[in-house]
Amino acid sequence: MMDYEQRAKSVAECLMSYRRDGTGWKVCRKSNDVVVSWRPSSEFPGNVYKGDGIISGSPEKVWECLKPVPNGFRVKWDDNVKKFELLEQISLDVSVCRTVTPSAAMGIIAPRDFVDVILVKKYEDGSISSNATNILHPGCPPQSGYVRGFNHPCGCICVPMSGEPGKTQVLTFFQTDLGGLLPRSVVDSFFPSSMADFYSNLNKSVKSLRDV
Template structure:
């Protein structure tokens, strides 16, 4: 598998999601965050888009979001219990395993995901984390976890002109949770989970010293 190309294709996909306004339906608004969805073209489910403005420089927001073992994300994100580096492919592409706890009052059992993740910086100062599912010989499915599959997903931190201490954050979730979950459980989980994601991220950014 060409991990590098797969990760770069994912970044291109997220950029299209960011700029393509067609077909999104708003499903949740809270605290200046808007969550929308539309049918996925990647799998028989939905792709969810979150857009919000956070108080904090892009550097501070990225410090909380960047995908790295022992990083801040494991501490503030309720949906990330463990984050492991399996293989560093290149300077900006890595294969990682993410473990999530049970959710929805135990209806959703613990999951694990194996992804190729690309960190990409843009000329306008934006920076993104882009992930999609892959297989890796060091990490077959394990007992105690349902293997889930992330289709192109990630976060993009975008500077706001004239507002150095604010950051626009796009988030995209497009996840096949696996298992035999009722569709209604999945459809209600993601919008509320994404609202919590922004709330917890904002608290984490606020707690950081200036960067």
């Protein structure tokens, strides 16, 4: 039996090291919402992508849109999340989930599914994060119709901005092996553009919550 909790905690440590280590990142996309950077991953033969953007909304509101729960807001606004299922609740803060993504890049990227252990962690400075990485789970073997992809340590961190209570810094880290035989150029162009869309859609979602 894999120690899911320990694996999830090591992801949180990994993301914190990415957050602190500013070396080697190369900017690949900038928009009004986000700066996306990348550097080679030490986890798999691909890249780790970092998004850094300011969202208009309190950390609580932003987290409401991001938190990894079934029937949460994420499925409604994130174009890359078609379905989100809870497979097993390990503890209060650790769960095993399956995420289904739609086809992308004009159909070049087929629908995929990912099985991850996810840790929700709060920090003393008021930051809150979701930390995920791939696992094998007996309750969810690969299924026909989906290419099984693998997330390496990835997640989102909502950071309160001192002096600006209505704004939140959102850091995201993606390093995903999409699986299948995709050309590298497709993968390298997909992530920066989808992350720019992610921040744009998150901003709109938080704004709609604020207007309620």
